[in-house]
């Protein structure tokens with residue numbers, strides 16, 4: 406049996422970073438930048454007012470108060486988006502709106518509430534220091550500054566910043582297109598009628614959802630039966646739109662292990678056992694003329710999920726240029742005893758939480774790889790190493806916290 410790490414290395418060799426191209430800004434949400442993004446402009450772009458009020462020179466209004474207001478002639482108006490460059494001469498005021506460029510020569514803005522709001526002349530009831538209520542050009546970003554480093558995945562706030570800096574498109578690697586196929590004559594579409602020995606196809610939905618959550622585009626093709634010809638035909642039809650094919654089921658030791666049977670002479674696919682639980686039977690290789698990578702996951706639902714997390718997610722991240730590939734392991738204090746067979750790395754479902762007492766993890770279901778509700782209740786996987794056979798209450802456990810960005 407090969408180790409989890411050996412298997413992952415082999416899988417990562419199957420894929421490389423996809424060719425980057427200019428993507429519409431919004432489409433790049435969640436994708437890492439290929440190059441450092443350098444700001445072409447200052448932000449604020451020009452020195453502007455932070456308040457609706459009057460632009461003045463601070464020295465002209467020094468000492469103003471309610472009893473002795475300073476009165477100034479109002480010689481113009483600056484509104485955001487409809488103003489032209491203006492200069493303020495000493496002893497005058499210019500009416501100004503939030504976001505409008507500061508007239509040259511003005512160094513502060515008196516908010517309208519601190520004045521009589523006058524049109525021809527204005528009485529100012531309170532002084533402001535030079536620079537108050539003024540937003541200087543380049544205060545936030547200076548032209549030439551790196552605003553998103555290569556490798557940094559964009560979140561909503563970065564998307565907003567890059568739009569504010571005028572980028573309509575950005576160079577990013579495309580989202581990998583993942584074709585998901587589930588196999589098994591017992592499977593039915595959700596909503597279909599069930600025979601006494603049929604079940605709903607949960608895996609292809611789960612795996613397609615996993616791929617999307619990882620940032621990829623997924624095509625859930627759905628179910629094929631245990632007929633290898635049907636599977637091979639379907640796979641052949643799908644290759645044109647796949648950067649990666651993921652299948653579930655049909656790879657262990659049964660008499661109808663369709664994926665194994667079909668791929669034996671369709672491409673170069675290797676089936677093997679990995680020292681892990683769940684997820685022991687695995688397969689991978691390439692298929693078709695373009696040597697499209699394929700990963701064949703075991704059919705037990707929890708095995709399929711764990712295999713995706715441990716093997717397919719890092720592949721997708723590599724294709725998108727996201728680092729690190731592997732989900733970081735965190736430590737948490739175990740609240741219940743756990744056992745594990747020697748020689749296999751065990752991934753158990755748990756609930757991870759952080760309180761004043763620190764990070765703690767509690768198992769949420771048994772180890773059976775058919776327990777899908779237990780899986781859905783979990784927010785982490787507790788990892789028990791190959792050489793560990795038990796963990797005790799109070800031990801520090803290693804945990805993969807699911808569904809969070811890294």
Ligand SMILES: Nc1nc2c(c(=O)[nH]1)N[C@H]1C(S)=C(S)[C@@H](COP(=O)(O)OP(=O)(O)OC[C@H]3O[C@@H](n4cnc5c(N)ncnc54)[C@H](O)[C@@H]3O)O[C@H]1N2
Nearest residue numbers: 587589606607608609654655656657658685703704705708
């Ligand atoms: N004699 C042996 N039998 C099995 C071994 C073994 O080493 N020797 N390994 C077991 C392990 S571990 C696993 S994992 C499974 C993997 O088997 P397959 O990948 O061939 O999967 P199937 O046989 O097709 O299905 C297994 C199980 O999962 C259910 N299933 C399959 N697809 C779906 C789906 N899309 N949605 C929901 N549930 C699905 C299926 O009905 C079976 O119950 O093999 C063990 N056997």
Ligand code: MOO
Nearest residue numbers: 683684685708774
């Ligand atoms: O490896 Mo199976 O994946 O233990 O259930």
